[in-house]
Amino acid sequence: MSINDLPVLSALRTKMQWHQERQRVLSENVSNSDTPNFKPKDLVEPKFNSTGQPVGGFAALTLTRTSAAHIAPSSGDNASFDQNRKVGFLTRPAGNAVSLEEEMLKVSANQMDYAAATSLYGKSLRLLKTAIGKA
Template identity: 50%
Template sequence: MAITDLPMLAMLRTRMQWNQARQTVIAENVANADTPGFKPRDLAELRFDKETGRAASTSPSLALTAAGHMAPIGQPSAAGADPRKVKDFEIRPSGNGVNLEDEMMKAGDIQTDYQLAASLYQHSLTTLKIAIGKS
C-alpha cells in the first residue's frame, strides 16, 4: 500500500477534486450571468461515509447508465449539479437567476476550502515522511 492510499489523504484529495468541480460550475454561472433564462447551478455538498471514509453518494437512486438514456424526472443533467432554488424576486425579467454577489462569495469560500485541504495534505505528507525517517 502506498503512503498516498491512506484514508485521510484520499479524503483530502477527494475534497480538493470536489472543490475544483464546484469552481467550474460557479464559473459557468458567472459566465452566463447575462444569458436569458439561465438558471444557476451548484454542486451538492460533499459528504464522507463515517465508516469507510469514502465520499457518500448524494445522487438519487436512479442514474443514467448510457448517453442515450433519458434523465429521471427531477434529476439534473450534470452529475452532482442541482439547480439552485432561486427566490422569485432574484430572477431578472430575462429569466436569469444568477446573483453575481452570491457567486463571488461562493468562489471565495471554494478558494479558502481548497487551500485548507491542500495545506493539510502537504503537512500530512511531511509528517509521514518524518515518521518514517525521510526528511
C-alpha cells in the same frame, strides 16, 4: 500499502477535486450572468464516512450544447459530483437567476476551502515523511 490507499489522503484528494469542479461550475454561472433564462448551478458537497470514503454515489454532470455554434465541452472534465438544483431563487425579467454577489461569495469561500484542504494534504504528507524518517 500505498500512500494513495490512506483514507485521510483519499478524502482530501476527493475534497480538492470537488472544489476544482465547483470552481468551474461557479465560473460558468458568472460567465452566463447576462444570458436570458440561465439558471445558476452548484454542486452538492461530498459527505465522507468514518473511513474517509465518500458516502453515496456521485452522478456525472454533463454539459449540453443547445446550439451548434457553442463550443464543445472538453472531454477531460472531472464531472463526477452531484448537482444542487436548489439554487437561484431571484429571477430577473429576462429569466436569468444569477446573482453576481452571491456567486462571488461562493467563489471566494470555495477558494479558501480549497486552500485549507491543500494545506492539510501537504501537512499530512510531511507528517508521513517524518514518521518514516525521510524528512
